[in-house]
Amino acid sequence: MPTYEYRCRDCGEDLEVYQSFTEDALTVCPKCGGSLRKLFGNVGISFKGTGFYKIPSLRGVWYRPRLLHDASVTSLEEMFDPARTSPEYEPKGWNPPGMTKRAVPGHTFGLSLNAEDRKALLAFLRSL
Numbered sequence: 001m002p003t004y005e006y007r008c009r010d011c012g013e014d015l016e017v018y019q020s021f022t023e024d025a026l027t028v029c030p031k032c033g034g035s036l037r038k039l040f041g042n043v044g045i046s047f048k049g050t051g052f053y054k055i056p057s058l059r060g061v062w063y064r065p066r067l068l069h070d071a072s073v074t075s076l077e078e079m080f081d082p083a084r085t086s087p088e089y090e091p092k093g094w095n096p097p098g099m100t101k102r103a104v105p106g107h108t109f110g111l112s113l114n115a116e117d118r119k120a121l122l123a124f125l126r127s128l
C-alpha cells in the first residue's frame with residue numbers, strides 16, 4: 001500500500017497516511033479539525049519498503065506509449081496482466097529480433113491483485 005501525503009488548509013500541518021488505493025481520501029485535520037488537501041505527484045505518493053525505489057513521478061504514466069526499461073509493455077492494463085510473466089506471453093511492445101513470445105518479468109507489483117483492486121489501481125493511476 002502507498003503512503004499519501006496531506007496538508008491542512010487551516011493550520012498547515014503535514015501528515016503521511018498509509019492507505020489502500022480503494023480507501024477514501026482523508027478530509028479532516030487530526031490536529032485542528034480543519035480541512036485537508038491531498039498532495040499529488042512526486043511528493044503525494046511514495047512506495048516504501050523492500051522492492052520499491054524512488055522514482056521520478058507517476059504523473060502522466062497512463063498516457064506513456066511504452067512502459068518498463070525495454071519498452072516491452074504498451075499499456076497499464078498490460079503492465080498489470082499476470083499473464084505477462086508466462087514464457088508463452090506475446091508482449092505488445094518491444095521484442096528481441098525474431099522473438100514473439102517471451103515472459104516480461106520484473107516489476108511484479110500489482111500482478112496478484114484481484115479484479116476489483118486492479119480496476120481501482122488503474123483508476124488511481126489515470127487520475128495522476
Ligand SMILES: [Zn+2]
Pocket residue numbers: 008009010011012013029030031032033034035
Ligand atoms: Zn489543521
